[in-house]
Amino acid sequence: MKIQNYINGEFINPLNDQWLDNYNPANGQVYGSIPNSTKADVELAYNSAKNAFNQWSNTTLEERSRILIKISELLESNLEKLAKAESKDNGKPVALAKSVDIPRAASNFRFFANAITQFASESHDSTGQNAINYTLRQPIGIVGCISPWNLPLYLFTWKIAPALAAGNCVIAKPSEVTPVTAFLLGDICNEAGLPKGVMNIIHGLGTSAGQAIVEHPDIKAISFTGGTSTGAHIARTAAPMFKKLSLELGGKNPNIIFGDCDYENMLDTTVRSSFANQGQICLCGSRILVESSIYEQFKADFVAKVKNLKVGDPSDPNTNLGALVSKPHLEKVLGYIDKAKDENATILSGGNQLSIPNFEGGYYMEPTVIEVSSNDCNINQEEIFGPVVSIMPFDSEEQALSLANSTKYGLSATLWTNNLKRTLRMSKRLEAGIVWVNTWMMRDLRTPFGGMKDSGVGREGGFEALRFFTEPKNICLKY
Known part of the structure; x- marks a missing residue:
């Protein structure tokens, strides 16, 4: 499969005619090629977007909304095709892509198509001064959207949809590891009637294509989801140009379990929150903190459930965990298992690479549970981003809070308790930017989403996203 850049409504080869291999994580084989784009390709995309901006930014809200809703409908009608493409490109189970990734991508476009029609400006009557102040929220212009490989189309559209809804033109770069569904989105945009140049998709490495987007002096805003170190680099690069930044970065999320919880619901949800998408979700609860009164029972029950998870063929509807996204990532995750052993942690379950019949070259590993005695160990402080969780006990609410907050990250937290006062206090x-109580990954697209500390800057979702992708201008009118 040969992927091309999508510029000015057309699919074109990279200007340097350089290509990268694209691997199928399920079997480790190359099955396609993608552009190794450079600054020249980004400049071509920028000129396309610049030429389209005046038309798109002056399009009525109703027309913008109509086109975005049409994109949403086309995503839904292509569910099977897109889900299979996402699985082949990413390694995740097809069933997960069908139930979560593609439906959510469609929901992103539909939500912001409707939200933009309800996004109102403020006005203030300056009493006694015979003046009215009102606020215009205008599109920024050309914006850059850079998305990760773990939820490829889901997070790609999470950025693009509000940017387009607000009247901007977009230069977007999907991860070079998972480019296929972004490539397929180009045809959908054309079919939906999105004007040429409004959205442009550049494929390639972060160090070249991504860097060119970030450092372009006339791309005035960057929305990025990915690793904390990359986010820091983007911030350093963008700061002298005073770009607007939205950075959703890493997480090392605590899952805090008290003895008064709804135990069976907690247990089932905790298995899911630990290993969904092979643990490759920034919101997974990778540090499980359990009240001492139920710790031994939880440990036994949790490990038993984890051992029953099926790792294997992503196309098998009974598969719980597919392949990790790439060989380097698999090696990184396995390296943390070695670190845990060096720190005298106890491997309760898993910890090994797996060879799946008929998929021997794939990037599979066992879901892994590690018992630790200290929150200062590497696996409790560093983002692993794989099917690996740690568990440890706590004795009091204060201790649980101390353990939960004692990392550089602050993306999400999950709290299991039926004590209302404790819920409110904790x-x-x-x-953390989001706290789930007695649930996990329950999302309402109207709510703000983002992290504290090294988990990022800014918020996505709802009107927060539309505020990010617009510039507010105050106008004072004296009468």
């Missing part, structure tokens, strides 16, 4: 004090 939710307020947990250093």
Whole structure:
């Protein structure tokens, strides 16, 4: 499969005619090629977007909404095709892509298509001064959207949809590891009637194509989801140009379990929150903290459930965990298992690479549970981003809070308790951008999403995203 850049509504080869291999994680084989784009390709995309901006930014809200809804409908009608493409490119189970990734991508476009029609400006009557102040929210212009490989189309559209809805033109770069569904989105945009140049998709490495987007002086905003170190580099690069930045970065999320929880619901959800998408979700609860009164029972029950998870062929509807996204990533995750052993942690389950019959070259590993005695160990402080969780006990609410907050990250937290007063106390004090209580990954697209500390800057979702992708201008009118 040969992927091309999508510029000015057309698919074109990279200007340097350089290509990268694209691997199928399920079997480790090359099955396609993608452009190794450079600054020249980004400049071509920028000129295309610049030429389209005046038309798109002056399109009525109703027309913008109509086109975005049409994109949403086309995503839904191509569910099977897109889900299979996502699985082949990423390694995740097809069933997961069909139930989560593609439906959510469609929902992103539909939500922001409707949200833009309800996004109102403020006005203030300056009493006694015979003046009215009102605020215009205008599109920024040309914006850059850079998305990760773990939820490829899901997070790609999470950025693109509000940017387009707000009237901007977009230069987007999907991960070079998972480019296929972004490539397929180009045809959908054409079919939906999106004007040429409004969205441009550049494929390639972050160090070349991504860097060119970030450092382009006339791309005025960058929305990025990915690793914390890359986010820091983007911030350093963008700061002298005073670009707007939205950075959703890493997480090392605590899952805090008290003895008064709904135990069976907690247990089932915790298995899912630990290993969904092979643990390759920034919101997975990778540090499980359990009240001492139920710790031994939880340990036994949790490990038993984890051992029953099926790792294997992503196209098998009974598969729980597919392949990790790439060989380098698999090696990185396995390296953390070695670190845990060096720190005298106890491997309760898993910890090994797997060879799956008929998929021997694939990047599979066992879901892994590690018991630790200290929160300072590497696996409790560093983002692993794989099917690996640690468990440890706590004795008090204060200790649980201390353990939960004692990392450089602050993306999400999960709290299991039926004590309302405890819920309110702890939710307020947990250093996280989102706190789930007695649930996990329940999302309402109207709510703000993002992290604290090294988990990022800014918020996505709802009107927060539309505020990010617009510039507010105050106008004072004296009468």
